[in-house]
Amino acid sequence: MRIVIAEDLLLLRDGMVRLLTDTGHTVVAAVDNAPALLAAVTEHRPDLSIVDVRLPPGFRDEGLRAALTLRATDPDTKVLIVSQYVERAYAVELLADGRGGVGYLLKDRVTALDDFLDAVERVANGGTALDPEVVRQLFTRNSHNHGVDGLTPREREVLGLMAQGLSNAAICTTLVLAPVSVEKHITNIFAKLDLPPADDANRRVRAVLTYLNH
Amino acid sequence: MIRTTASALAYLVSSIVAGLVGLVWSLAIIVGVGLLSITLAGGPAFLGAAWVTRRLADLERHRAGWVLGTAIAAPYLPIEGATVRQRVSAVATQPATWRDLAWLVALFPLGLAGGIAAIVVTVVDLAAVVAPAWAWAVPNPRAPFPMDPLMTTMPGRFGLTVLGVLLLPVTAWFLRTAGLAQARTAQVLLAPGAHRYLVEETTRLAQTRRRVVDAQAAELRRIERDLHDGAQARIVAAGMTMALAARKLPTGAAAASDVDLARRQLDDALTELRRLVRGIHPPILTDRGLHAAVAALAGDSPLAVEVRGDPDDRYPPAVESAAYFVIAEGLANAGKHADARSCVVTLARTADTVTVTLADDGQGGADPSGSGLDGLRRRVEALDGQLTITSPPGGPTVLSAELPH
Numbered sequence: 001m002r003i004v005i006a007e008d009l010l011l012l013r014d015g016m017v018r019l020l021t022d023t024g025h026t027v028v029a030a031v032d033n034a035p036a037l038l039a040a041v042t043e044h045r046p047d048l049s050i051v052d053v054r055l056p057p058g059f060r061d062e063g064l065r066a067a068l069t070l071r072a073t074d075p076d077t078k079v080l081i082v083s084q085y086v087e088r089a090y091a092v093e094l095l096a097d098g099r100g101g102v103g104y105l106l107k108d109r110v111t112a113l114d115d116f117l118d119a120v121e122r123v124a125n126g127g128t129a130l131d132p133e134v135v136r137q138l139f140t141r142n143s144h145n146h147g148v149d150g151l152t153p154r155e156r157e158v159l160g161l162m163a164q165g166l167s168n169a170a171i172c173t174t175l176v177l178a179p180v181s182v183e184k185h186i187t188n189i190f191a192k193l194d195l196p197p198a199d200d201a202n203r204r205v206r207a208v209l210t211y212l213n214h
Numbered sequence: 215m216i217r218t219t220a221s222a223l224a225y226l227v228s229s230i231v232a233g234l235v236g237l238v239w240s241l242a243i244i245v246g247v248g249l250l251s252i253t254l255a256g257g258p259a260f261l262g263a264a265w266v267t268r269r270l271a272d273l274e275r276h277r278a279g280w281v282l283g284t285a286i287a288a289p290y291l292p293i294e295g296a297t298v299r300q301r302v303s304a305v306a307t308q309p310a311t312w313r314d315l316a317w318l319v320a321l322f323p324l325g326l327a328g329g330i331a332a333i334v335v336t337v338v339d340l341a342a343v344v345a346p347a348w349a350w351a352v353p354n355p356r357a358p359f360p361m362d363p364l365m366t367t368m369p370g371r372f373g374l375t376v377l378g379v380l381l382l383p384v385t386a387w388f389l390r391t392a393g394l395a396q397a398r399t400a401q402v403l404l405a406p407g408a409h410r411y412l413v414e415e416t417t418r419l420a421q422t423r424r425r426v427v428d429a430q431a432a433e434l435r436r437i438e439r440d441l442h443d444g445a446q447a448r449i450v451a452a453g454m455t456m457a458l459a460a461r462k463l464p465t466g467a468a469a470a471s472d473v474d475l476a477r478r479q480l481d482d483a484l485t486e487l488r489r490l491v492r493g494i495h496p497p498i499l500t501d502r503g504l505h506a507a508v509a510a511l512a513g514d515s516p517l518a519v520e521v522r523g524d525p526d527d528r529y530p531p532a533v534e535s536a537a538y539f540v541i542a543e544g545l546a547n548a549g550k551h552a553d554a555r556s557c558v559v560t561l562a563r564t565a566d567t568v569t570v571t572l573a574d575d576g577q578g579g580a581d582p583s584g585s586g587l588d589g590l591r592r593r594v595e596a597l598d599g600q601l602t603i604t605s606p607p608g609g610p611t612v613l614s615a616e617l618p619h
Binding site: 009011012015016018019022023053054059060061084085087088089106107108110111112113137 | 446485
């Protein structure tokens, strides 16, 4: 897979390049600021961009904004945001177009190598990957949304794993459930959140979005 | 000695003229501004009169400097205000304005008395010194003793000269003392009074306090950045190296579980650091400002929180930081102690204040002197702000912080 990395700290940039190269990927460009990221993506058309939220020159959310710009210009751009902190607002902004092909992970997750590589694959293939921390933040609050209120605890659990980006098979393994019951839960979730049948991947992203916005 | 005496003499004599000018001007403006004050021209007339009075008083400060050595410093505070009414009030509330006027009125009797005394004493003494040159011209047979021998005989006239010369130091002393007395009186009324010193001191203290608070806010942001770019980044890098090392271990190696444990310990350290940073200064406050940070807080709160205000508004860092912690603490209290279910957070900005208001639907009864609220109060007061809490038993609790910016 051809990847572009935007990370301003040399230590982490080199570490990530080493890690991805070691695991058989090609890092076509590793840059340290947002304008360079935009230029590199336009030039190399990578399968995935891994972008730090905070980039020079302002050290605010330049990386995130650059990622949103990239996706607005080319809807096929796949972006995995990595950051040292998670904010639900950022996850909502990334997922807002409902298209998938985005992820938002804490930088720590890079060290759980298999999970990280799994997330990289998923996002590059148009899926989503949300950090368990974002999902955990959501579990701490009561819901004020009737649709989400109506979910059973089990359905919430399934939705939480869907939010992280797990496939049906992975959810089966995590919750030790039969594939049939997972599918039943997911059908119920779609129905309760009032998401009419459409492209299934798209519906998953919209379900997650509803969950994030509740 | 001769120069200071001459200065004192000049000061005393010119005071006669200055006193006359002062009296005429004072009467004119008291009557003039008094009459105009019933019309719309009253304000501008007052300001104009004050301007001229200040120039006259400046002249008096300068004149007193002849005797005192240096001119008296001007006591005026800057006149601020956009409208005539505001400027009139700014001038009228300064004690210096009225002290100037008091001096101009007092100068007339003081100047007249001092000036005449100075002229008489000087003329009499100098006349005695030059007696031989003129005393013969005014023969006066009926002059009483001792004037008769002094004026009519040659030795007497030279005796008068000797007496005059002997009295010269006394005359000089009198002129200097009288001049100094009057200049000191002028100083009492015309020099900067306690009022101006207090105003200046207050302004200075407010500025230094503001600088301390701003420096503290900047320091918090710096610590947050340093933790992210320094400590956290290094731990993540160490975790990456460890992950790569773990891959190179043969399957089932004895060290695998240790490496995995070390990796999890690094993860815990990162989680702890993140929690710490959030407590010091949440990154989103730097990234997106107060409204976004409050929205994030609202999202994490177990209460239904509604946030009102212009989401794009940014405030000075110290204000954002203080307001954030007021809201964070307020929401935590509402959930923990007040048993509230919902809360409305309002962020409003006026010309010089940011007002943060939290209103919950809880049971009330919050203790304003409790340690949490007291901490908030101190944080708000450091910015010259005000924290008000109304929390009657049964609720609701309304927490409001006004922060000048």
